Amino acid sequence: MLHFADRLCAAVASKGSALCVGLDPRWDSLPLEIRERYGGDSCSAVASAFEEFCCRIVEVVEPLVAVVKPQMAFFEACGPPGFAALQRVIAKARGRGLLVVLDGKRNDIASVASAYADAALAGTPLGTGRRPVWDADALTVNPYLGRDAVEPFLESARRAGRGVYVLVRTSNPGARQFQDLECGGRPLYAHVAEAIRDWTGENVGASGYGDVGAVVGATYPAELAVLRAALPEVPFLVPGFGAQGGGAAEVYPAFRDDGHGAIVNSSRGILYEYSPDTRDWEAAVERATLDTIRILPRPGTPQ
């Protein structure tokens, strides 16, 4: 089974872009033609609208990008039909050859964390085998509980050639409150980053990257540069580009000299850059994707 980082690097190189498209279905932002058809008065109606919207986004971006990142919260907001829609969106994306980073920011104590991990990565143990539940290529994980709570995610990921992205420096304005607290001369997030460096070092692929990545927001470019230098083998997932304020200059420090080492997520900046009553919204999504790709580093090109 191929190593997660090797699959990621190959996919990014083949598409020639490190852009990751965030699948954040927000009812109030959906194209009007979809909202009108589904109504929106029940969880199942909204879930079906989310599914159609995300599947059509997948079709538009599939020739252009290597990775999509569904945001679990929006599907969870619709309850069971939302999760059924999420399963079908992930299956659609993987069927089209896209890698799927599932954004759940999950964690709990170890004996519980393994349930989250297997659901997302190796599959839930059932009878004599395992059954994929979300079947993602990677999952985002929260580090607050410490090493023993993160390890079930590594174990599940490694059983199936998948990956884990651990939150280091999130993209929100309040991230500094706890993540920047100085602990022994270094901010908290640097301690988390060191733990990730060790975890990823346990399983480095042929690409030179490990299977434990770091989430580092585009909204904090100085931290991004320091972390990139300190964690050469760690693949980065960089949210906060576009709508949250990070621009092209802010994300360049996330990349190594060969243009690899990071994927940059944009959600609202790709999905909703048109008036809701636009009929041909897919053309607008394609344009926004191409415009974003143009300003990001090209993988394999020395920066």
Added chain:
Amino acid sequence: MLHFADRLCAAVASKGSALCVGLDPRWDSLPLEIRERYGGDSCSAVASAFEEFCCRIVEVVEPLVAVVKPQMAFFEACGPPGFAALQRVIAKARGRGLLVVLDGKRNDIASVASAYADAALAGTPLGTGRRPVWDADALTVNPYLGRDAVEPFLESARRAGRGVYVLVRTSNPGARQFQDLECGGRPLYAHVAEAIRDWTGENVGASGYGDVGAVVGATYPAELAVLRAALPEVPFLVPGFGAQGGGAAEVYPAFRDDGHGAIVNSSRGILYEYSPDTRDWEAAVERATLDTIRILPRPGTPQ
């Protein structure tokens, strides 16, 4: 609409116990008679078994305790049918007058966090109103992302007289790795605790407690005592009792002098204290519940 802490204190006083029963359905631990009937070869079969088991637990413990705490991870591991089972377990518990603390340890940046929060607490906005998805009385929340990411949970909770429990000191052995890092002379978890003290101070009920609680593990009794003294208005949720090693002496410091101020969770120590082939496992659950109640502080009784 009644304040969360007032409802909690009244329910605990009326049952005469601060025990919270954790609903952690683990397939390999379920009574054999249930496993045999459902098989366990599909997500729906396991989800149905989890639902029957948890609903029967609710019936056994309802006369004895005020609060149950379903663990989302085990339901998530079964995908959409697991979540449908979770909805019915919560409805059953609330229908019996129990308070439900949903253990999801959710969080994300604010514009996403509100989707998690509304799903669990105030209800997802749909059409002209809100639709309860999980309909819990409180949700556990991870603080790593900082204040702006926690605030959507407070807002959703306050809209509906619900509560939030923020992780401070988790019960797992690895909790010390990040939570104990010294930041400006105090460990990280003390900084989180101070933020919770401020949040809860914004909305204190007639009971003298606020609607933002703290998760503090029974496995760290010294920290529990310090935090209790520092956060008089903060309701505690104390996991780690029983199977994880915390005993009665360890949890006493979580209570204020009147025996209020904390609920103590036990999951495995209540659910699985019998041989799997026991036919009358409900009697064993009832005995374990009564035995646990006997050694915990009695609410309203000076300690």
